[in-house]
Every structure is written in structure tokens, then in C-alpha cells.
Amino acid sequence: MSVDLEMEEILKVFFEESFEGLDTMESSLLTLGDGSDREMINTIFRAAHSIKGGAGTFDFGEISEFTHSVETLLDEMRNGVRGVTPEALHVLLQAVDVIREMMQSAQAKQPIVMIGANALSGELARILAQKAPPAGAAQPTAAAAAAHRPGPSAQNIGRPLIGAGAAPVRTPTGPFEGWLIEFVPDESLFQTCNDPLRIFDELANLGALDVTANTDRVPQLSDLEPTQCLLSWTLRLHGAVEHARVAEVFDWVDANSSITYEPLHANSQPASTTAAAPAATSAATTAATTAAPPRPAAPRAAAPSDSSPAAPAPAAAKSGAESGSLRVATEKVDALINLVGELVITQSMLGRFGERYEPQDIELLRRSLAQLARNTRELQESVMQIRMLPIGFSFNRFPRLVHDLSRKLGKKVELKLSGENTELDKTVLEKISDPLVHLVRNALDHGLEMPEQRLAAGKGEIGTLELNAYHEGGNIIIEVKDDGAGLNKDRILSKARERGLVDPDVQLSDESIYNLIFLAGFSTAETVSDVSGRGVGMDVVRRNINDLGGHVQIFSARGQGSTMRIRLPLTLAILEGQVLRVGKEIYVASLVSIIETVQSTRETLSCVAGRTELFKHRDDYLPIIRLHDLFGIEPDSRDITDGLLVVLEADGRRVAMLVDELLAQQQVVIKSLETNFKQVPGLAGATIHGDGTVALILDVPGLVRTFLERQSTQIGRAA
Amino acid sequence: MSNQQLAEKDSPRTPPTGIASADVGAQQYLSFFLGGQEYAIDILRVQEIKGWDTVTRVPYSPDYILGVINLRGSIVPVIDLRVRFSLPNAAYDAATVIIVVHVAGARAERIVGVVVDAVSDVYSISGDSIQPAPDVVGSVTDMFVMGLASLESKLVIVLDIERVVTTSVLGDSKAAA
Secondary structure, eight states: OOOHHHHHHHHHHHHHHHHHHHHHHHHHHHTTTTTTOHHHHHHHHHHHHHHHHOOOOOOTTHHHHHHHHHHHHHHHHHTSSOOOOOOHHHHHHHHHHHHHHHHHHHTSSSOOOOHHHHHHHHHHHHHHSSOOOOGGGSSSSHHHHHOOOOHHHHHHHHTTTOOSSSSSOOOOOOOOOOOEEEEEEEEGGGGGGHHHHHHHHHHHHHHEEHHHHHHOOOOGGGOOOOSOOEEEEEEEEESSOOOHHHHHHTTTTEEEEEEEEEOOOOGGGHHHHHHHHHHHHHHHHHHHHSSTSSSSSGGGEEEHHHHHTTTTTTHHHHHHHHOOOOOOOOOHHHHHHHHHHHHHHHHHHHHHHHHHGGGHHHHHHHHHHHHHHHHHHHHHHHHHHHHHHEEEHHHHTHHHHHHHHHHHTTOOEEEEHHHHHTTHHHHHHHHHHHHHHHHHHHIIIISSSOHHHHHHSOOOEEEEEEEEEETTTTEEEEEEEEEEEOOOOOHHHHHHHTTTEEEEEEEOOOHHHHHHGGTTTOOOSSOOOSSSSSSSHHHHHHHHHHHTOEEEEEEEETTTTEEEEEEEEESEEEEEEEEEETTTTTEEEEEEGGGEEOOOGGGEEEETTTTTEEEEETTEEEEEEEHHHHHTOOOOOSTTSSSSEEEEEETTTEEEEESSSSEEEEEEBBBTTTTTTTTOOEEEEEEEEEOEEEEEEEOHHHHHHHHHOOHHHHTOOOO | OHHHHHHHHTTTSSOOHHHHHHTTTTTEEEEETTEEEEEEEEGEEEEEEEOOOBOOOOOOOOEEEEEEEETTTTEEEEHHHHTTOSSSOOOOOOOOOEEEEEEEEEEEEEEEEEESEEEEEEEHHHHHHHHOGGGGGGGHHHHHHEEEEEETEEEEEEEEEHHHHHHHHHHHHOOOO
């Protein structure tokens, strides 16, 4: 049953559309909680319906069967027979997870994971069996209620993915795997213009088909009568297809042939079916051992792997399919096409000069070249634009996460998203998602209080969690903001002292105290939950963000909540830079790290122990880094008041860096120093100026570290 | 005997034996001047020769690393061999050139510029005509010298450019002192 490449393509589209549909279902289900909107239910229903249809077409019987029961429930909601209850919503959300998981295994050409489906289908059946109150009785504030009232279902189901053999209930539709068909045609089959191949093709449309030909009756070639059909076949049709539909295929031949149908059950599958799919066997056996008897996933393996001789490594398909592609808005592609069109025109203009050049054409040539330069620049910008994705891609997962978590923690949370359309580089987007999830979980677990506590504190019962993204200068700012309890400074500090992270007599600023939570292994949580509290994570969060060239800041007020503010560069390849000069040397500092630049006066300068120079900036005393000393350059002047002090921030520490002059602010392309040279302390890379010379890019955090190390070795005690 | 003849007929690209034997072990070397002395390096290591260019100084680098240049978009370090070999008065004039060489790096090939007084010639030197350097040469240069070659009554020092470049770029550079 070889399915050609075209089929593979169609399958791919099916999976893409289905995952999209599942996302739609999920987000709609979450908004549905806020009030039962008829149109919304329709949307969900349609998505479920097309998944069911598609899965049936492509012979993913389990998926279509499971989706069918989901669809039934949705249909009842749609028709107003059943109200939108939080319980039903919760089950539906879990069903979305289950379908997604089944889809993923199907996509990876693995046996379909039935554990979740088995566990949940019982729950679905139970809900369907209930004579539920009609829609009118549904609570309008269902989301809040969902968070508040765990309901009986939560205990019963648990997490559907973990509940291995928990409740393997048969669905009412009956879980048969397909049909075993013995087809012994009459000898005159060919003469009646029937082609068994066509019949088999028809059958294959209903589900994956294994065909075994029985050649016992076929005589020696010398005795063979070609018009006689002496073959018979044993057919295995995998897929929950109704008998009538199978019988229909044989309509034309059944009068003269002997056809027996036997429903196939999972248990009766011979081992050879799985053996036919070696790539899937290991997964199949694990599935079979963990899954409960009624519907082990193993036989499923035969269908997808049979149909894909062209894909020798099906297991690898999944990971490859996920990361390699980029979803680009059509307008961006259109803009690119326009630009390429212009480029072609410019090229033809220039091409003319190559054929015949008259001296008076020089002006025209110049103009064409200028146009070429413009086209190139615009093209470059547009191509860079393609890598930019709205942060909504990352934000989208949070409604669900917050919904599930708040339910689990028994907290009432309202999630507010804003700035979803803010765009940032794909690489940055991918790497920021996990830290964001971590921050959101933290805010939910530690930040927001239980409803009673909130009421006691004179706040509204429902906590607010805000996710906010916006551009600021050349950066993107992402804020995770809650109106919870805020960070407990005293507890953090005492914990830190307890663990010897801070010396007992050291006084720390608020910000330094908050930054303690980024230390590895630091946790003030009294209990370790599976949500957070192990002290793993915040250090990873900060490291990830720093790796991206960004940094994270904490603002917190006791009793009013906290804000985590992440500042990131827009892209990794291009840096918004401030060009500065020390003596004859030109450096570029990332604008992200520059707080401000000031001219100092004598009054603001002081010197500690004759060595450490300090600059009084507002209420802080900042150590002064003399870049010329650090890099061994001859500056214009060694007098601090002659130069400029650039206030830099790195790793939560501020320093003032002495430079001679500030030059332009410009975007620079970051080039690696390491490729041909090596890493240099204090430098993040190099870039090329318009005139072709190289300028070095300062690595501000590294610079601060280098400086502090030198200070401490000079002064002879740890800073 | 007849087998060999057959083999030669079967492979028409085999060059006539006379020329082949003359070329055995002979390699081409690019020679250049450093403080009046002629040095040679394996020409296969040479990517290009370019004129003197503005070099951007890199902090924490030894004095013989002049800095980095922009070579068509890549950042390439430049070593002044005259400073590396402690030769006096390394002047930069019209003849000063940068020989761009490529050597094996940690991950990929490393491209490095080498400043010399002037490029001289290309020689074909057979392997057996390179004599090992006598121990007396001493000092920094010692470890970089592959051997000495006498060509038309003059002495050319053959350098192990790979070693020169790798140790210079990675080696004894002093960090913040």
C-alpha cells in the first residue's frame, strides 16, 4: 500500500490544519468561560468537526472516534441542550490535550497514544450520559467558577496523560480496530470486468489495508488460464469503518464471490502486524505495556508505517518539522516581492550600460547605482523583518497555563495580555518563552494570594496577572506583573544570611535584595510544590535572558505586587549601539546597557582609600571605570570632569564608565571576534563601520566583571 | 613489466616519468623579507596578499598582535612578524603588506593576516633540499623554523606558518596585567 509523496504532502497539511484547529479550540474554550457565546461554541465545534473528518479520511480511527464524542458534547452545547458548565469546559480542554497528543504521535508515525483518550473517554461518556441542565442555567462567570470549584471531575480524572490505567472505559461506540475480510472471488471475476485492485484501492480509502494474496490455487504457468481468477485474498482493514461501508465496496462482486467479514479487535492482532513496522516497535511495546488491555495502541503502527516506504526515519520527522520553518505574514512576503521587482528593474537599467556606454550617461549611471543601493538596503531590512515574529506566539500559551494552574492552586486569577503584536527576532522569541513561563508560574504560585488572603488584605478576590510587551528605544520590554503579595524583603534577606550568601553585617539596597532570588538554589517557599519552590529556575531565567543580551529587573512593593521587567534586544544579529571614543579608539556599547550619560563635576566625585573613585549619581555612589586604564589607551584627558561618564547597568550593578566623547547612535551588525581570533575579556564582538574599519563592541557585563576583579585584587579583599 | 606498461596506458593522465621525478616532494613557497632576511612559507597556506590597512587595536593583546582588520566582512587579526621575531624598526611604508594566511583552527579554518616588510618571490623547493635549522638559531624564531633552504647562493628560512600563527593568536597573550 505505498502512498506516494503527494499523499505525504496532503497529510502534512492535514496535521498543520488540525494543530491550528486545536489551538483555536483551546483559546475559544478558554474565552468561552467568560460567557457562553453561541458563535464561539460554533467555532469550537467546527474545529472539532474538521479534525474528526480529516482524521477519518486519513485513517486515524482512534482520533476520529475520540473527537466524535467531543463533538457530540459540543453539539449539545451548540444546540442549547446542554449548558456550558465549568466541568464540561475542563473536560473539553483536557480532550484538546489528548487529541493533540494523539495527533503528535500520528504525525511522528508512531502508534497513537491512547492512554489519555482511554482515561478521558469515560469521563466524556459520563458527562454525555448526564441529563444536563439546559444552557440557560449555565453560570455566566464560568471561568471564575472553574477556578474556584474543582468539581468532581478533577479528582476523578487527574491529569489525563498520567492516569495510565486509571479508567480505561470503553466508549459507547465500541472500540473495534477494523475488519478481517476473506475475499474468495469467483473464477470469472476478470471476465465480469472487475479489477480486484480497484476494490482494494477503494478499501484503502476507508482505512489502512493489509493485503495478503493466497496463491495456492494458481497452477503452473504452462497450465495457467490468464482469464481465470484463481487468487484469493485476506484483507485486513484498519479503521473503525461501518460494516455497510465495507460491504458497499464489494457490491459488484459479492453475488459470485465468497466474502466473509470478521471484526478485528486489538487483542486478536497477530504479532506480525507490529513486526511490519520496526521503527515503531519500541514505542509500540511501551504503549502496550502501559495502556490498559481494551485498546492498546500497537496495531495502529501498521497503518502509517506501511504507507510510508519513502520515509525511512519517521521518528525524526517530528522534531524536524517543528523548528525548521517560519510563519511569515503575507504582507511581508508581498513587500519582498515588490522589492525584488524593483531590483529587477534597476538591474535592467544597469545592464544597458554594460552593452553600450556613452560618456554622457554617467549621470544616469549614478542614479541607477543610487537606486540599486536603496533597493539593497530595503531588501535587507525586509529580509530581517521576516525573522521578526509577534510575541503573541509566545503569549498564546499563557491563558491555558494560567487557567490550569489557578484551578490547581485554588486561586482566582484574571490574565491580561497586552502588546501581543510587538515583534521580535525568532531566535529571541524561542529562547524567551521558557523563562516567561517560569516567571508566570512563579507569579501565580508565590505572588498571588489565595482568595481569602486577598479579601483579608482588602483587595479584590480575583488577582490580576499582566503580561505586557512593548518597544522602548531599540529594545523590547516584556513585563510580568502581578498584584499579589510582593516580595518579602526581610524573608529573602534572612534566608540569604542563613545560607551564608550575604554577610550578616552587609546592608543591601532593595534591588540587591530582590536580585538574590536569581541565585541558584535560592528559594523562600515553605513548601516545595510541583509548580515551583525548588529554587531551580530563577537563576536559569536570568542566565537565559543574559545570554540573549538582555536583563531582568524586579520591582516590588509589599502587599501590592511585583513586576518582572525583561529588557531584550530586538535581534541578536543587530545591536542598537552607542558609538563612543576613548583617545583614538572607537568602541560601540549596547544601548540596552546605558542608563544615561552625564558630565561630572568635582562635587559629585569622591575617592575611597585613594584607589576606588566614586561618582555620586542621584542617591547612589557608582564606581568609576576608566576605560582607558582598563584597555591601556592614551585618552584625551585623565581628568574625569573633562570626559563623560556613561552610567552602565549590568547584572543589576551600576557603574560609571569614563570616555572622551559620545559619537553617533547606530545599529551595528555584530561580527564574531572568535572566528579568526579569540575571545577577549570585555569585548562582545566587533562590527564594521561605514568606512570599512573595524570597531569593537564592548561587553558591558564582562567589562564590569573584569573591572571589579581588578579592583578586588588591587585592594586585596573581596568586594 | 608488461603489466606496468598496461597500467600506464590505462591511465593517460600519468605524467611522463621524467617530470614526475623532478617534482617529487617539491612544493611552492612564497618568500618575503623581514628585516633584510628572506623567509618562505608554504604557498598553499596563503589566501591573498593585501596592502596595508587601518588596523583596530584590540585590548589585552600582546604587542605583535596589531589588532583586527575587516577582510570583506570578516574580522581578521593581524600579526606583525617583525615584532613577533623581535626585529628592530618595523616601519609601515608603501611596500608593507599583509599576507593573509589560513590555518587550521579549533572549529573551522582560521584566517589571519601577517605583516611583513615586502613580498619577494615564489620558489619551488623540494623537501630534501630543506636542511634542518642548526640549534644555534635560538630565541623566539627557533620554534617556528622548519628548516633552511639554499637557493642560488642565498639562504631562505622556511617558516612553519601554522605554528607561528596559532601560537601568536592563542598563545602567550597576557591578560589584564
